[in-house]
Amino acid sequence: MAVTGQVMILFVLIHVLGNSTLFVGGLNAYAEKLRSIPPLVWATRIVMLAMLIVHVYLSIRLTLENNRANPELYAVKKHLKATFASKNMIWTGLVIGAFLVYHLLHFTIHVINPEMSASMNVDALGRPDVSAMVIANFQTFSISLIYIAAMIALLLHLAHGIQSSFQTLGLNNDRMLPLIIKAGSIVAVILFMGYISIPAIIFLELIKG
Amino acid sequence: MDLTLYVWRQKGPEQPGRLEQYRAGNISAEMSFLEMLDVVNDDLIRKGVEPIAFDHDCREGICGTCSQVINGVPHGPEERTTVCQLHMRHFRDGDSIYIEPWRARAFPIIKDLIVDRSALDHLIQAGGYVSVHTGGVPDANAILISKPDADMSMDAAECIGCGACVAACPNGSAMLFTAAKVTQLAMLPQGRPEAKKRVCMMTEEMMKEGFGNCSNHYECQAACPKGIKVSFIAKLNREFIKAFDSHGE
Ligand code: HEM
Ligand code: FES
Numbered sequence: 001m002a003v004t005g006q007v008m009i010l011f012v013l014i015h016v017l018g019n020s021t022l023f024v025g026g027l028n029a030y031a032e033k034l035r036s037i038p039p040l041v042w043a044t045r046i047v048m049l050a051m052l053i054v055h056v057y058l059s060i061r062l063t064l065e066n067n068r069a070n071p072e073l074y075a076v077k078k079h080l081k082a083t084f085a086s087k088n089m090i091w092t093g094l095v096i097g098a099f100l101v102y103h104l105l106h107f108t109i110h111v112i113n114p115e116m117s118a119s120m121n122v123d124a125l126g127r128p129d130v131s132a133m134v135i136a137n138f139q140t141f142s143i144s145l146i147y148i149a150a151m152i153a154l155l156l157h158l159a160h161g162i163q164s165s166f167q168t169l170g171l172n173n174d175r176m177l178p179l180i181i182k183a184g185s186i187v188a189v190i191l192f193m194g195y196i197s198i199p200a201i202i203f204l205e206l207i208k209g
Numbered sequence: 210m211d212l213t214l215y216v217w218r219q220k221g222p223e224q225p226g227r228l229e230q231y232r233a234g235n236i237s238a239e240m241s242f243l244e245m246l247d248v249v250n251d252d253l254i255r256k257g258v259e260p261i262a263f264d265h266d267c268r269e270g271i272c273g274t275c276s277q278v279i280n281g282v283p284h285g286p287e288e289r290t291t292v293c294q295l296h297m298r299h300f301r302d303g304d305s306i307y308i309e310p311w312r313a314r315a316f317p318i319i320k321d322l323i324v325d326r327s328a329l330d331h332l333i334q335a336g337g338y339v340s341v342h343t344g345g346v347p348d349a350n351a352i353l354i355s356k357p358d359a360d361m362s363m364d365a366a367e368c369i370g371c372g373a374c375v376a377a378c379p380n381g382s383a384m385l386f387t388a389a390k391v392t393q394l395a396m397l398p399q400g401r402p403e404a405k406k407r408v409c410m411m412t413e414e415m416m417k418e419g420f421g422n423c424s425n426h427y428e429c430q431a432a433c434p435k436g437i438k439v440s441f442i443a444k445l446n447r448e449f450i451k452a453f454d455s456h457g458e
Binding site for chain 1: 217280281282309312314380381382416420421422424426430431440444445448450
């Protein structure tokens with residue numbers, strides 16, 4: 001779980017950097033560049049799919065085993081350290097999973113809102129206009145809302161997940177633990193801000209199409 | 210002081226249980242929590258009511274027998290304190306106190322507040338030992354052990370096996386207990402030869418006994434009366450990866 005989680009974190013880190021090329025007007029060029037190296041795109045897709053399948057399979061097994069091991073029978077139970085994030089990993093994970101399906105149908109396969117898709121529109125240089133597609137979509141409140149809600153789930157998932165994966169891999173000791181917990185939350189917040197900045201800024205009309 | 214207790218009463222493993230309300234009157238602040246229960250039981254016996262069954266032995270915080278979840282926290286509100294060492298001065302006159310047994314699938318209730326913790330013994334039997342040739346006692350300091358290693362081993366050896374970590378864990382996992390035993394032995398040269406086998410056997414036994422998996426909530430460390438730390442779990446994980454690397458010789 002920790003290995004698959006960390007590989008996926010690597011991906012979301014690169015992905016957010018790629019996305020932010022939108023702000024400097026480089027998204028179309030970035031997308032074009034990626035498309036020109038199909039082996040890279042396909043290798044990433046295959047690796048990510050494999051990671052996701054293993055991660056989800058293990059997560060469901062883990063959750064079922066743990067629920068069975070603790071039937072939650074206490075009349076009064078105080079949690080001293082467990083957080084909302086740590087107790088709801090399966091739910092934030094499933095929200096992310098549902099979002100992934102939506103996100104791919106939306107921006108990759110163009111089944112949702114095909115009229116706004118990049119393959120239908122080209123920019124001045126004749127490249128598929130990914131930038132215009134993103135901007136047009138995020139001007140719709142409901143779409144921005146879906147993306148922001150999903151990123152809240154990702155924020156919670158990683159706020160626990162990052163530090164948890166270090167502990168699981170044994171990369172931890174008394175001195176490092178509080179630092180890793182803090183750093184994990186900070187990285188999760190930075191990723192969250194990075195991702196939501198795009199729909200948020202577009203919806204607030206700070207960038208025009 | 211006067212207290213209202215809500216205590217889990219259950220006649221036997223198969224019978225349904227429920228919280229019963231009792232009054233604990235005339236409790237002095239100097240009493241330990243178990244002495245308070247002794248007073249309540251005295252009262253119950255006089256009234257012809259079956260006294261509350263609870264586990265206890267040393268009453269000095271070293272045997273790990275006393276096991277009660279008090280107001281939702283194993284061993285009650287004081288940090289690094291067993292129930293037997295918890296004193297009534299930490300409560301106020303008029304308080305309501307909820308007293309429940311350890312709860313986890315691996316710890317079936319025997320009666321009232323007493324649970325069957327043999328699952329922890331089975332974990333020790335699975336690998337929490339070193340195989341030694343008996344005979345003459347070896348000379349002290351014949352095997353040199355660095356101070357930090359000895360300290361880490363001793364810190365892990367503080368575990369009294371009470372099971373509070375399991376009771377506190379949202380997943381009913383015995384990871385902290387197992388990690389303490391694995392670390393205690395893995396840090397010493399005498400424990401190294403069987404280290405790989407030990408970590409594999411003990412983690413496998415955890416699954417068999419019906420304990421859950423560790424998902425790093427760290428509730429166990431917060432509940433542990435001996436301050437056993439989750440860094441030992443990271444150590445267990447490292448030992449496990451090492452064992453895995455060598456294809457489980
Ligand atoms: C369908 C999607 C997903 C589901 C159902 C899911 C579910 C879970 C569950 C149940 C856990 C373990 C919970 C626990 O420790 O209590 C977990 C851990 C974790 N997840 Fe996910 N997750 C999903 C997607 C993701 C993604 C996209 C990432 C990274 C970007 C991620 C990163 C992590 C990390 C780092 C951990 C901690 C691993 C460990 O401590 O060993 N997850 N996930
Ligand atoms: S009775 Fe021995 S530790 Fe509490």
